[in-house]
Amino acid sequence: MIYPWHQSQWRQLAAYWQNQPNAWLFTGRENTGKTAFARHVGQALLCERPSENREPCGVCPSCHLFSQNSHPDFYELTPELPEGEAVGRKLLQIKIDAVRDVIGNIQLTSVRGGRRVVLVHPAESMNVQAANGLLKALEEPPEGVVFLLVTHARDKLLPTIKSRCRQMVLPAPSREAALQYLQQQGTDDAENLLAFHGGAPLFEPAPELDEMRGELLDLLSEPRLLAILDYAAAFDKLKQPLAVFIGWMQKWLTDVGLAQQKMPPLYYPEYAESLAKTAARSDAAALFALTGRLNALNPYGYHTLSVKMQLEYLLIDYLNFYKSASKGKK
Known part of the structure; x- marks a missing residue:
């Protein structure tokens, strides 16, 4: 077809x-x-x-x-x-x-x-x-x-x-054509899923990963150390590659960058308010540095290194970015 x-x-x-x-x-x-x-x-x-x-x-x-x-x-x-x-x-x-x-x-x-x-x-x-x-x-x-x-x-x-x-x-397809296709297929939360997948409508349903991604976005909205450690352990149990987590984080940071420029989010429209709050307490230089550290792990997305340890490292790095950004804005 x-x-x-x-x-x-x-x-x-x-x-x-x-x-x-x-x-x-x-x-x-x-x-x-x-x-x-x-x-x-x-x-x-x-x-x-x-x-x-x-x-x-x-x-x-x-x-x-x-x-x-x-x-x-x-x-x-x-x-x-x-x-x-x-x-x-x-x-x-x-x-x-x-x-x-x-x-x-x-x-x-x-x-x-x-x-x-x-x-x-x-x-x-x-x-x-x-x-x-x-x-x-x-x-x-x-x-x-x-x-x-x-x-x-x-x-x-x-x-x-x-x-x-x-x-x-x-x-x-255009956003309208892609959204119409998903709605015809009876896809729940079609608009948000389409945004996350960059406008590509033929993604495989993955409710377990969707739930885990939602937990990450809640955590990124209000990062806490104990919650970070719990999340890293929970993600590790899914046996997913680091590349999956990196992709989620890269999209979040992209949307934070857009929010810094007073532009609407591209991937996570349902978190527009949280993204705006994060953007308001941070600056472009700090975001650029954090994004660079995240991107440096791209070649290791399917490596046999400890995914749990890498998640802890990345999320604590994000927590420090979040806290230092807040201090810098005072």
């Missing part, structure tokens, strides 16, 4: 259907429908009776196989979690063995006698060896093979991979 906000891009692609490249790179923000768009392209490429506007028919044998995730000429490369394991604090990757398996298969004859399609998503999750392995296939693609790469972080891809793909930017 294609989401309504990508219909224009589909028409653009379908208009030049006979001029298909060997590889597409679809770029844009996460959770906005890029992978669904790429799947639709893949189904259309494999369809045996497409319509005049290149839409897949949905009823031919190829479309039936595709809908059952069993088309023999459709290959998918995505990070896979070993059976029986939880995601937890692992940074999932597409590894070289998976790439080699797919490349070996596409060297063979097409099972149904048509094209073969390889979908890679998110492409930036390939490790170095996997990326170099795929690059060799992109440099000398087998006849009748089309690669569809989807990325949320274009700059993380090898320049040589990007240069061998025809690129298409798939835009995020």
Whole structure:
């Protein structure tokens, strides 16, 4: 399927259907429908009776196989979690063995006698060896093979991979379209969740994390040492990576910075009053320094270091910022 906000891009692609490249790179923000768009392209490429506007028919044998995730000429490369394991604090990757398996298969004859399609998503999750392995296939693609790469972080891809793909930017929906979609899906607290996810409506529901994030925002509004220690222990029990917490904090500090400039919050509109109070008692230099210390931990977001200790360090650092800012304003 294609989401309504990508219909224009589909028409653009379908208009030049006979001029298909060997590889597409679809770029844009996460959770906005890029992978669904790429799947639709893949189904259309494999369809045996497409319509005049290149839409897949949905009823031919190829479309039936595709809908059952069993088309023999459709290959998918995505990070896979070993059976029986939880995601937890692992940074999932597409590894070289998976790439080699797919490349070996596409060297063979097409099972149904048509094209073969390889979908890679998110492409930036390939490790170095996997990326170099795929690059060799992109440099000398087998006849009748089309690669569809989807990325949320274009700059993380090898320049040589990007240069061998025809690129298409798939835009995020407008706030109105995204909010309408969430409301149609019956999403509770749609406006606040949409704001937190940066206007991207296709996020996975995570009520446990939403509750933990709400507790953090209450704590950041009125930080206290004992509450900080309790929160760090509670977050650690969820076995979530440090990167999750860093993301929440970065958005809070961004909104504090906006409040310092008398601008409305971007990510946490329901905490506008608390953000304004924090901004009123702090200055830009102190906020900039705190943000820098937080950002310095970005490379360790999926490291095996103690998440509990890092949370304690970051939150106590925030507490000191909060208290010193108050003294500085007196």
